[in-house]
Amino acid sequence: MTNNLEVNSMLTATYSKQKKLVGVASRAKIIHSESCGCKLTGSRFLQLVEAFAALPKDSVLVDWRVPVRLVQPFHWTCGAEYFQKQLITAMSNNRHDHVSRALLAAAQSPLVREQRESNTKPELKARTGEIDTVIVNGRIFTGELDAPWCEAVAIGDGLIRAVGTSIAMRALAGASAEVIDVGGRTVIPGLNDAHMHHTPDPFGIRLPVDPMANPSFDELRLLISEAVAASPAGTWIYATMGERLTNDKALDRRPLDEIAPDHPIIFLGMSNHTNVVNSAAMQRLGIRDEEPDPVGGDYERLPGSRRLSGRINEYAQWSPQRCFASMATVEEGAASLRALADECVRWGITTIQNMSWTPPERYLDMAKAADVPIKVRLIRFPPSGPEGRILSDGRGIKREITDRVEFHGTKWILDGTPIEGASAVSRPYSSDSPNRGQENFSGSEISHMLRESLGAKEQLLLHAIGDRALESVLNAIETFSPQVDWQARNLRIEHGDGLTREQVGRVKAAGAMVVQNPTHFWFYGGDTGFSIFDGAFQSLLDTGITVGIGSDGPLNPFLGLLAAVQHPARPHEAMSMENAVRAYTRGSAIAEGKGDSKGRLIPGQVADLAVLSQDIFSIEPQYLPSTQSVLTMVDGSVVFRDAGI
Incomplete structure (x- = not known):
């Protein structure tokens, strides 16, 4: 089993090592969008790596110089494929040959299929009030603390109606109900990506x-x-x-x-x-x-x-x-959203919460035209000008756009990231530089944001990474105490990577929740210059703070789960797989304001779920990135099904 240090070493390997493994530099003309790990399963990416390594040095797959209409879902974070690429390719060398063989075996399995046609739509079931689908013979993670596992679920009207044994659930099925035998596979609630930035090119x-x-x-x-x-x-x-x-x-x-x-x-x-x-x-x-x-x-x-x-x-x-x-035209945006949704259902992602740079009116037109099978929440992400923040952005747009597209919440960015040395921290980034980053807004301006959210009765999301920015957030929140119950208003702190132990307790007292992005933890480990960040994770749960998970980078949720259960920067902050999945499902549903109706497989909750290609709760962590969904359901309707199911 690869330990934390080895994985961290893999992910911070130098480019020269990467060239040796996959020959990227010698074949620089391989078009980026064709090999982007953001778009591929771990096993599929490894197949491409093997194919690329066998190419003559002067071979070109696609002429990248020809202008194309780009529909890659994650172009704004397209560098994130490196996380997956480095992980998979580093594991495929001689020292990790057993991992390479396992991933190649997964790629050759009948459970791994080519991407379905983007214009394929799910066949929606009529609302009858009866049990219309039963999933049996599964290892089903319900997400409940007191009863986390069951064998079968019964579904009707898009909701989970009952859970229990396969025999009991079969008995509930009417003559017209579909019975899906998942052959002992692991089933989890649909994954809910609480933080992404999809913006069509x-x-x-x-x-x-x-x-x-x-x-x-x-x-x-x-x-x-x-x-x-x-x-x-x-x-x-x-x-x-x-x-x-x-x-x-x-x-x-x-x-x-x-x-x-x-x-x-x-x-x-x-x-x-x-x-x-x-x-x-x-x-x-x-x-x-x-x-x-x-x-x-x-x-x-x-x-x-x-x-x-x-x-x-x-x-x-x-x-x-x-x-x-x-x-980007509406048609280009719709194509990009369909491509994103196709990838999501193959990962078992049933909901995305998106902060797009595309103006909201235009993005929502794209979403309506795309008519995707997943649930899309668009979050206001306003710009600013010389006179101040532009509060009118997106105002007047209704919340419910379609059955599966919503528009609500407002996000503000309070500091930068460690990459450009802009996260606002209390001590210098390094001993040879006085830089401590910079806060984008004053404490009084943060207080205005809080008041605006109260007046608009709208959820507020505050990006804060450095401990100094987080201190300003907490100071502003505390001026409203005890009159305002921020937990009831679902206040979100995005990232929170630099939270100190003292600040974690104050986040709990303030009633805020935290949405983190586990793949970012790889930035904070080793000799990266970012080791000043605590990268709190399990400490948040131990303190009773609700935690959601978003990608904000590689779409592959199982890469995020790998970082969550290992935490390369702070191994003592690693979560159990059960808690990490809860954060990626119910925690993210709470972050969406829907913790009472989705995120668990229990009676009364929406039937969003994923049947997985391997048991993520028992395999060794390094195998996680090759996981995918073999059957994905949204509101009780099958939106992706592998031919083997």
Whole structure:
């Protein structure tokens, strides 16, 4: 069994080791979207790695220079495939040969099928009040603390009607009911991704850059030049920056203008808190050359002038990024949502809670056109301007959009991330730098956010990573005590990675919940420069705080569960698998405001569930990323079924 240190070592391996394993550098023209781990199962990705390794060095699968209509669901976090890629490929070397064999076996299993057609829709059952489906012969995790396991469930009208033995549930089934024998497989409540940023791409070229390989700008010059030569003037060119480029102050509009004077270029930071644009992009995005800073963000300036350098941070990038996202057509957005939903049902994800850079009216049009089988909650994610936060954004849109699409809640970003050194912390990031990050908003402004949520009777979500930003949040919350019951108002702290022990107790007293992203824990372990963060996880549960889980990166939920049960940064903070699944299901349902109706497989709850390809509660953790769903149900209707079920 691979221990925590070994897994952490795998995930922080150098790019030279990665080249040795999969030859990425020697075949840089393999298009990024075709091999992105965000879109693939662990076993499927390993198959591709094996295929890539066997290619001649001059082979090209797809000409990435041809502009395409990109529908990759996770382009804003496309660097996140590195987590899965590094995990799977590192395990496939000689020291972990047993893992490689197991994953290859899983890939060759009849349970692993090609992706279903995106236009396939579930056959919805009529509401009859009777038992219409029975799942028997399963190892079913209900999520209940006092009765966590059962053998069978009976479903009717989209709800769980009864749980118990296979014999008892069969007896409840009428003559027309479907009986699904899952052959002893593990069944869990549908996974609920409580924090993601799906934003469809507009038409353009994405450079095949792996940001976690941390390339320098010199390594990208040739790619940019080829993209410019191969496409008409005005074609968007995208890339995602690793940590080195994100923090390289020499990378600004000037070198980009030299290479691409007539092509708009946008370099997206892998954490999406710092972007870089060239002059053509500034013109397309409506950024004036002496644009004033918005509240909560800043435009970096060229030395000795007020002219923008093209480097934009925090809320300075929100409006331009929304403008960029708006360039995707409704049809492109619908296609992107369908692709995302297809991936979700194969993972057993039945609900997503999304904070998109696409303006809400447009994203909701995309969602209506997509008509996906999963449940989509869109959360207000407003920008700001020089005069302040734009509170009118999305106001007046009704909550219920369709049977499975909702719009509610508001999120604000209070600090950056450790990647660009912008999380607001109480002590310097390193001994040779005074940097302690920066808070985007003052304590009084956070108090205004809290008052606004009370007035609008709307859930508030506050992104806070560093302990200094979290201190400001807690100070603001505590000024409303004891008059306001924040637990009843479902107040969410997003991330909370830098929570101190003292702050954890105050979060409990304040009545807030925390939504964390376990794959982020890999950033905080080892010699990363981010080890100042505590990365609280199990401590939250021990204190009685409700915890939800979101991806905010790799879509694969079982990669997130791997990080949850091992916690590479703080092994003593690791959760049990049972508690991690509870956080990813009922915890996320509570974060959505629906903890009373979904997230458990008990009578009266919605019948959202996933039948898994392997027993995640008993296998060794390193096998988790190759898990997938073989049957997924939403509201009692089968939305994905493997041919073997």
